[in-house]
Amino acid sequence: MGQSLEQDITTDLRVLETHLDGMLNRVLHNSLTLKRLQSFEMRLLGLSSLAEMIEFILGEAKALFDLDVISLCLIDAKNEIAGYLEVDNYNYRDREGLFLASSEWQLRHSFGLSDQPFLGSYQTTVCEKFFSESNQQKPASVVIAPLIRRDRYLGSLNLGSYHNERFIQGMATDFVEHIASVISICLENNLNVETMRRTSLVDPLTGVNNRRFLEQRIEEELDRSQRNREPLSCLFLDIDFFKRINDGFGHQAGDHVLAVVASIIKKLLRNNDVLARYGGEEFVALLSQSDESTASEIAERIRLSIANLQVEYGDQSIPVTISIGVATYQPSLSQKKPVTEIALQLVQTADAALYEAKRKGRNRVENGGLVLVVEPD
Numbered sequence: 001m002g003q004s005l006e007q008d009i010t011t012d013l014r015v016l017e018t019h020l021d022g023m024l025n026r027v028l029h030n031s032l033t034l035k036r037l038q039s040f041e042m043r044l045l046g047l048s049s050l051a052e053m054i055e056f057i058l059g060e061a062k063a064l065f066d067l068d069v070i071s072l073c074l075i076d077a078k079n080e081i082a083g084y085l086e087v088d089n090y091n092y093r094d095r096e097g098l099f100l101a102s103s104e105w106q107l108r109h110s111f112g113l114s115d116q117p118f119l120g121s122y123q124t125t126v127c128e129k130f131f132s133e134s135n136q137q138k139p140a141s142v143v144i145a146p147l148i149r150r151d152r153y154l155g156s157l158n159l160g161s162y163h164n165e166r167f168i169q170g171m172a173t174d175f176v177e178h179i180a181s182v183i184s185i186c187l188e189n190n191l192n193v194e195t196m197r198r199t200s201l202v203d204p205l206t207g208v209n210n211r212r213f214l215e216q217r218i219e220e221e222l223d224r225s226q227r228n229r230e231p232l233s234c235l236f237l238d239i240d241f242f243k244r245i246n247d248g249f250g251h252q253a254g255d256h257v258l259a260v261v262a263s264i265i266k267k268l269l270r271n272n273d274v275l276a277r278y279g280g281e282e283f284v285a286l287l288s289q290s291d292e293s294t295a296s297e298i299a300e301r302i303r304l305s306i307a308n309l310q311v312e313y314g315d316q317s318i319p320v321t322i323s324i325g326v327a328t329y330q331p332s333l334s335q336k337k338p339v340t341e342i343a344l345q346l347v348q349t350a351d352a353a354l355y356e357a358k359r360k361g362r363n364r365v366e367n368g369g370l371v372l373v374v375e376p377d
Contacts, residue, residue, distance in 0.1 A: 036064055050081070071158040073130055074099070076100040080195075086272075117144060119169060121164065122141065140162050140164045206277050209274065218346070232288055234287070234328075235324055236283075236353065269298070273288065326366065327371055
């Protein structure tokens with residue numbers, strides 16, 4: 001009898017020990033998860049741009065939270081997010097795991113008009129639009145958490161695991177909802193900052209960047225040119241006889257001509273090129289990785305497209321031509337001149353070439369050649 005009681009006590013102690021070990025392991029796991037979450041939040045809050053935020057979530061959160069698959073869907077009904085990312089030279093189109101949706105209906109329909117996360121086994125009808133279409137393995141269990149701020153759907157955070165039991169229906173979602181809430185706040189803040197930045201750096205009439213933006217960006221482009229040892233070309237563009245257009249057709253017609261010309265120039269440039277309204281009827285374009293020959297070809301293409309244009313305004317048809325000056329900077333190992341000085345010299349060389357195009361009769365392209373950076377003795 002005594003031996004049986006002793007065995008029962010021993011068994012009970014082992015069960016208690018196992019239970020306590022399990023509790024301790026859960027406490028340690030929860031503590032580690034909390035530390036990871038705090039680290040994630042602090043780093044997320046410290047990011048200064050939308051592009052950095054997206055890259056951090058997709059690039060580092062996956063390893064931080066031991067996920068097999070992660071994706072981010074953002075609602076971009078007006079193509080504003082795409083525009084912000086293009087300005088920052090972020091290749092959002094090819095970024096694995098990033099989706100830009102044209103409307104919030106996709107999300108509202110998927111969540112059944114609910115604000116709660118979808119959690120459970122991967123269901124193709126619900127989940128396929130939230131995960132990559134590449135050949136990677138589809139997750140077995142998922143969490144699709146809506147990103148909502150002030151009753152506005154901003155997108156969704158989508159987490160996936162190759163294990164069936166990682167995310168199951170009925171599991172507590174407090175942790176995921178907390179992460180989604182933090183990301184929603186950061187996303188809203190970054191979008192507000194990008195909007196303010198765009199407002200201050202975009203010409204409201206033409207919709208292209210303004211001179212302030214150009215002055216910031218040209219130094220970045222020159223830095224990149226020097227690092228990569230690749231040419232950077234500058235086009236200085238000026239609408240011919242613009243005062244005659246204003247005087248003959250009216251200032252509103254002149255504004256319309258400016259907007260149309262800016263649109264045509266932008267369409268003929270690449271996404272990573274920079275176009276800015278320099279002032280009045282003048283525009284400046286920066287063409288990365290473009291040598292003299294390429295820049296002159298692009299300039300001629302722009303000139304010809306505008307020369308063949310008749311801008312319609314009301315019942316008026318307005319003929320427009322443009323003159324363009326071209327200059328190219330080719331970095332070398334021996335050059336150590338500050339980029340601020342090189343930027344000024346590059347724009348001035350293109351401007352001088354534009355003046356020559358005007359002097360020779362307008363509606364033409366003049367190449368000012370390479371910018372020669374003279375080092376001090």
